[in-house]
Amino acid sequence: MKMNLTLKKLKDLFLLPSSSSIGLDIGSSYVKMIELQKKERRFYILNWGVSKVEGDVSQAVKDVMKGTRPHTKNFGVGVNISLSGPNVVVRYIDLPKMTREELTKSLEFEAEKYLPFKANEMFFDWQVLEQGREKMKVLLCAAKKDFAEEKIKIVEKAGLRVQLIDIDTLCLTNAFCFNNPSEEKTICLLNTGAKMTNLSIVRKGRSCLARDIEATTSTPERLVNEIGRCFDFYESQYGEGVEKIYLSGGAAGQFLEQGLNIEQGLNIEVDFWNPLGSIGSLPEGPVLGGTKSFKELEKRKIEFAIAVGLALR
DSSP states (O other), rough: OOGGGTOOGGGTTTOOOSSOOEEEEEEEEEEEEEEEEETEEEEEEEEEEEEEEOOOHHHHHHHHHHTTTTGGGGGTTEEEEOOOOTEEEEEEEEEOOOHHHHHHHHHHHHHHHSSSSGGGGGEEEEEEHHHHHHHHHHHHHEHHHHHHHHHHHHHHHEEEEEEEEEHHHHHHHHHHHHHHTOOOOOEEEEEEEOEEEEEEEEETTTTEEEEEOOOOTTTTTHHHHHHHHHHHHHHHHHHHHOOOOEEETTTHHHHHTTTTHHHHHHOOOEEEETTTTOOOOOOTOOOOGOOOOHHHHHHTGGGGGGHHHHHOO
């Protein structure tokens, strides 16, 4: 298994699949699933589900897949999953301008120079973001092999097949840009879960900085400080600041409930965004187990940013 066969490139963000696609967001506390299908040039929700992780993660994956359409009941159905945390790294590097073939050969021998993992311990992939006359900016992604393989085993134990592996921060960017294609500001996406916050700074639809922060609303001061450091680094690299923050994730609502006032701490406007804003639902379509409605999904929409980003792939 090679990373360049499993991580989608940024240039593919807006390619629409011809059949249904399942995004499976395997978190530390919950597993979230959403199945999307393209019909007449628009995406529609076929199924969705949430399952609490109580011990065996594979069992939670099985539970979240119950009640799906007949074509997803067969053993080995393909799902898209993502990785995050200290075993995953995203780097933005400047290199001399070269051909694709030259870049491939160069990174095969020099990836270790830019990444904290040894070559034989990681999967990695890359994508050219922009090219100048003499230089090019390249997005380099890597994950430790044992970490990725462990996540794959969880899925396979549930009777499913991993079709694609992505990275949480890039899924977040993908979902936001799909739903907000006209956003021109330099914005920060914060997806906050039980144990981790995914941070992605996006400028005119392009990922510029991505971090997984080991801090959540339970450590508000640390979280604000970490976000502030990311903003300072971005400004030092690009000569401009972040203009707005968009929140998503299961713990996003606690920003206000727990008095975590980022607007005052960082002096930046904060708002929620809708990962389902440009996605419709098929009235005739079944819902998970016949017990969950699309109205309930609407209430929980901010929890599905990663799952939507995966299903859009």
